[in-house]
Amino acid sequence: MAESTIVPIAPAPVTPRRERVTGASIGLRTIGIGYVSLIVLAPIAVLLYRALKPGLGSVLNSLDDVETQHAFQVTAIVAGSAVVIDTVFGVAVAILLVRYRFPGRRLLSAFIDLPIAVSPIVVGLALLLVYSPTGWFGTLTQDHVITAKPGMVLATVFVSLPLVARAIIPVLEQAGLDQDQAAASLGANAFARFVRITLPTIRIALAYGVVLALARCIGEYGAVLVVSGNIIGQTETGPTHINTELENFNDDGAYAIALVLMLIAFAAILLGAYIRRRQRRGN
Amino acid sequence: MTATLEKVPAQPAGTFATPGRRRRSRTGLPLRAPSGLSLGLVVLWLSLLVLLPLAAVVGKAFGSGWHGFWSAITNSVTADALKLSIGLALAAALVNALLGTLVAWVLVRDRPRGGGAFELVIDIPFALPTIVAGVVMLALYGSNGVGPTLFGTWLGLFITLLFVTLPFTVRTVQPVLLDLDKDAEQAAASLGARPATVFRRIVLPQIVPAVASGATLSFARALGEYGSLVLISSNLPHHNLIVSSLIYGKLQDTSSHATQQAAAIATVLLVVSALVLVALDLLQRRIARRG
Amino acid sequence: MGIEVRGIAKRFGDFVALDDVDLRVQSGALTALLGPSGGGKSTLLRIVAGLEKPDAGSVEIDGQDATRLAPRHRDVGFVFQHYAAFTHLSVFRNVAFGLEIRKRPKDEIRRRVYELLELVHLEQFADRLPAELSGGQRQRMALARALAVEPKVLLLDEPFGALDAKVRKELRDWLRRLHDEVHVTTVFVTHDQEEALEVSDEIVVINNGRIEQVGSPDDLYDKPGNQFVMSFLGPVTTLSGRLVRPHDIEVFTVPADDAVRAQVNRLQRVGFEVRAEMVTGTDAATTVQLTRGQSEALNLTEGVAVWLRPVPNSTGLTV
Numbered sequence: 001m002a003e004s005t006i007v008p009i010a011p012a013p014v015t016p017r018r019e020r021v022t023g024a025s026i027g028l029r030t031i032g033i034g035y036v037s038l039i040v041l042a043p044i045a046v047l048l049y050r051a052l053k054p055g056l057g058s059v060l061n062s063l064d065d066v067e068t069q070h071a072f073q074v075t076a077i078v079a080g081s082a083v084v085i086d087t088v089f090g091v092a093v094a095i096l097l098v099r100y101r102f103p104g105r106r107l108l109s110a111f112i113d114l115p116i117a118v119s120p121i122v123v124g125l126a127l128l129l130v131y132s133p134t135g136w137f138g139t140l141t142q143d144h145v146i147t148a149k150p151g152m153v154l155a156t157v158f159v160s161l162p163l164v165a166r167a168i169i170p171v172l173e174q175a176g177l178d179q180d181q182a183a184a185s186l187g188a189n190a191f192a193r194f195v196r197i198t199l200p201t202i203r204i205a206l207a208y209g210v211v212l213a214l215a216r217c218i219g220e221y222g223a224v225l226v227v228s229g230n231i232i233g234q235t236e237t238g239p240t241h242i243n244t245e246l247e248n249f250n251d252d253g254a255y256a257i258a259l260v261l262m263l264i265a266f267a268a269i270l271l272g273a274y275i276r277r278r279q280r281r282g283n
Numbered sequence: 284m285t286a287t288l289e290k291v292p293a294q295p296a297g298t299f300a301t302p303g304r305r306r307r308s309r310t311g312l313p314l315r316a317p318s319g320l321s322l323g324l325v326v327l328w329l330s331l332l333v334l335l336p337l338a339a340v341v342g343k344a345f346g347s348g349w350h351g352f353w354s355a356i357t358n359s360v361t362a363d364a365l366k367l368s369i370g371l372a373l374a375a376a377l378v379n380a381l382l383g384t385l386v387a388w389v390l391v392r393d394r395p396r397g398g399g400a401f402e403l404v405i406d407i408p409f410a411l412p413t414i415v416a417g418v419v420m421l422a423l424y425g426s427n428g429v430g431p432t433l434f435g436t437w438l439g440l441f442i443t444l445l446f447v448t449l450p451f452t453v454r455t456v457q458p459v460l461l462d463l464d465k466d467a468e469q470a471a472a473s474l475g476a477r478p479a480t481v482f483r484r485i486v487l488p489q490i491v492p493a494v495a496s497g498a499t500l501s502f503a504r505a506l507g508e509y510g511s512l513v514l515i516s517s518n519l520p521h522h523n524l525i526v527s528s529l530i531y532g533k534l535q536d537t538s539s540h541a542t543q544q545a546a547a548i549a550t551v552l553l554v555v556s557a558l559v560l561v562a563l564d565l566l567q568r569r570i571a572r573r574g
Numbered sequence: 575m576g577i578e579v580r581g582i583a584k585r586f587g588d589f590v591a592l593d594d595v596d597l598r599v600q601s602g603a604l605t606a607l608l609g610p611s612g613g614g615k616s617t618l619l620r621i622v623a624g625l626e627k628p629d630a631g632s633v634e635i636d637g638q639d640a641t642r643l644a645p646r647h648r649d650v651g652f653v654f655q656h657y658a659a660f661t662h663l664s665v666f667r668n669v670a671f672g673l674e675i676r677k678r679p680k681d682e683i684r685r686r687v688y689e690l691l692e693l694v695h696l697e698q699f700a701d702r703l704p705a706e707l708s709g710g711q712r713q714r715m716a717l718a719r720a721l722a723v724e725p726k727v728l729l730l731d732e733p734f735g736a737l738d739a740k741v742r743k744e745l746r747d748w749l750r751r752l753h754d755e756v757h758v759t760t761v762f763v764t765h766d767q768e769e770a771l772e773v774s775d776e777i778v779v780i781n782n783g784r785i786e787q788v789g790s791p792d793d794l795y796d797k798p799g800n801q802f803v804m805s806f807l808g809p810v811t812t813l814s815g816r817l818v819r820p821h822d823i824e825v826f827t828v829p830a831d832d833a834v835r836a837q838v839n840r841l842q843r844v845g846f847e848v849r850a851e852m853v854t855g856t857d858a859a860t861t862v863q864l865t866r867g868q869s870e871a872l873n874l875t876e877g878v879a880v881w882l883r884p885v886p887n888s889t890g891l892t893v
Contacts, residue, residue: 175661176656178654178656178657178658179658179659179660179661181625181645181652181654181658182652182654182658182660182716182719183660183671183675184624184625184644184645184646185623185624185625185645185646185648185650185651185652185720186646186651186671186672186675186719186720186722186723187646187647187672187675187676187723188646188671188672188675189646192675196660196671197660200662200663201661201662
């Protein structure tokens with residue numbers, strides 16, 4: 001904070017909103033970029049280095065493994081099913097919360113955010129207590145839910161519950177009810193209004209929400225670990241298989257899976273950024 | 284006609300509509316058959332997925348009475364794990380409140396070259412699977428890691444939590460900073476305030492709810508974190524055993540009271556989560572009121 | 575093809591939006607629902623369209639009970655203040671929407687849409703998105719869209735409220751001419767008395783959830799039923815305890831029959847007219863509107879004494 005000069009009230013600067021470069025701003029910038037680099041970039045770079053150290057051929061070799069491939073298949077099935085459920089649920093909840101008034105509306109709104117604040121291990125435990133063979137619904141569910149894919153889907157949906165709804169809600173709020181009512185007065189029934197008006201209105205935000213949810217579902221570890229029982233070759237997912245590989249001292253195998261999952265995450269980030277750019281341009 | 288006449292005060296309405304005015308009464312439609320049905324399904328699904336299971340946790344926690352619950356959460360291993368997790372989460376929230384806000388400020392106001400790529404980097408901890416974050420930390424700080432060995436240390440756990448929670452504060456403060464009316468800052472400056480004073484008296488009061496909300500989210504996430512910490516911790520009771528690992532360990536334990544104890548500890552976490560949600564709701568309403 | 579509304583009541587929480595309203599809208603007429611914001615006129619229009627459900631009462635459109643019909647079965651065209659343009663569809667597809675819903679043949683849709691776009695002078699914008707149109711153009715598109723399905727009645731909710739003054743005036747004239755061409759029963763909501771007086775065949779004044787008066791523009795201006803209607807439809811002032819129009823006051827420089835003595839307090843010239851603020855013994859202040867010629871002929875200056883009386887047979891109400 002070297003100079004104490006008063007910031008002049010200038011006519012709109014050429015590059016609007018950008019501060020003058022001062023000693024203070026350079027200092028802040030250095031701290032900010034330095035911190036992010038140290039906390040995020042450096043570890044990521046190290047992982048890339050460590051995963052690729054054995055050579056690309058070796059990485060591909062590690063991935064060409066029956067258990068690993070099965071784990072990725074399970075991840076695809078579980079995450080895919082979870083995202084479909086997330087999407088249906090998210091769209092329904094968003095429309096209900098934005099367009100309708102009913103008792104308990106605010107409670108519902110708070111409730112769908114709850115999973116964000118719950119530890120994944122607690123999520124797993126909670127599902128276990130209801131759906132395991134000894135749980136509340138045990139006689140009904142037997143072992144078809146816990147230590148099986150349905151339970152893993154439940155756990156995955158739980159942790160990613162609000163992502164789709166939260167992505168669409170602002171867009172629905174902004175659009176208001178006018179277009180829907182205009183379509184109704186023009187003779188469109190509820191289904192036609194949803195397909196022709198609501199869906200096109202939310203499509204970009206929905207795509208963004210789905211990408212977010214997909215990334216979260218593919219990566220879920222703790223909750224899935226608890227409910228899956230982590231049975232090798234059956235209920236192992238990509239993320240949980242990393243742990244197995246580490247326990248078997250197959251570090252290269254673990255790093256190879258981590259690398260794949262990281263590349264998926266990067267792809268999701270880039271896709272998300274692309275969608276958000278289109279969303280901004282759309283407005 | 285009356286076109287050019289000045290409005291006499293008795294006349295109630297002006298000629299110009301206020302554009303964009305929204306009617307108070309149109310906040311929502313009443314439920315009809317299809318929407319009522321979907322609300323029913325949503326509530327049923329939420330009950331099966333979230334409500335009943337969480338109730339089961341609380342039920343199990345008190346399954347052998349208040350005494351069983353109390354002894355499960357006050358024995359020294361649990362107490363230490365709770366203390367460690369809460370302490371680390373608080374510390375992470377605090378650092379995020381400071382540095383996360385700083386990063387948001389740099390992104391919004393300083394806009395350094397390559398800021399777009401920087402934005403993407405912020406999202407990495409969100410998108411990266413937690414276990415991969417754990418592997419990342421292992422590669423850097425593990426016993427065979429590239430960096431200093433922080434395996435099993437509080438510092439290692441703490442740095443991992445900072446990684447995982449970085450986006451929360453940045454992403455909650457950023458939009459508020461973007462929306463700030465810079466005229467107010469310039470007005471303060473024209474009245475003689477120094478940059479630091481402008482920040483403290485004008486900017487800070489407006490972003491405090493967002494900072495607090497971001498820090499609260501960081502706290503909640505850090506408290507329940509499991510996947511990214513499990514590899515960097517040696518899960519040693521009294522030393523570096525975090526509460527999520529403790530619960531997980533109890534679930535692997537086949538002794539009779541283990542599940543009840545796990546549920547008791549989980550109940551403590553759930554209470555904290557509920558408090559966090561209430562706090563967030565209050566904070567968000569303050570943000571909304573500021574518009 | 576008229577509208578008949580009987581005993582309509584509507585509350586939002588504690589707020590009474592409409593209180594036992596009866597109204598008959600003539601077939602083929604252009605009717606204005608006029609009143610201050612929050613008076614209930616938009617709610618009434620939305621109840622006719624089926625967008626709002628009344629707590630009590632019935633709505634009849636074209637002789638058929640429509641009270642329990644969904645909006646899509648009512649055959650009404652509705653135009654929203656903020657256009658409600660389908661932002662993701664082109665102008666053509668916006669106008670075609672209702673016809674597509676009714677599954678009309680493609681070439682018929684095409685013919686009809688271009689006919690309407692011509693009517694609203696948007697034929698060269700058919701492929702644009704609504705975002706690429708001005709506010710006035712968007713509202714004309716919304717009008718064409720509502721007319722496309724040949725509704726029994728056309729309802730417009732503050733249709734020009736979001737537009738700037740100049741465009742409003744243009745669209746207002748244009749709506750009148752359009753109505754003369756199309757002749758569909760039309761009801762529009764406005765809080766602008768000038769708009770209502772200029773465009774409509776009949777005006778319904780609504781305030782505090784009740785209908786104050788119904789009549790032709792001239793009737794309402796010349797024979798207001800109460801003080802509210804009189805003051806809402808035009809400027810008013812008080813003279814000798816009566817509500818009168820400022821342009822309906824005669825000014826004399828010498829005492830005259832029934833005239834009260836006053837003093838010129840302030841003179842203000844606005845273009846060709848002069849507004850004089852007069853102080854009499856009884857009224858707080860009386861505003862008189864004169865032409866510049868009248869003012870000069872009377873040689874008015876601030877401070878002089880004058881005598882005032884209402885123009886014989888002019889509109890006036892006892893306060």
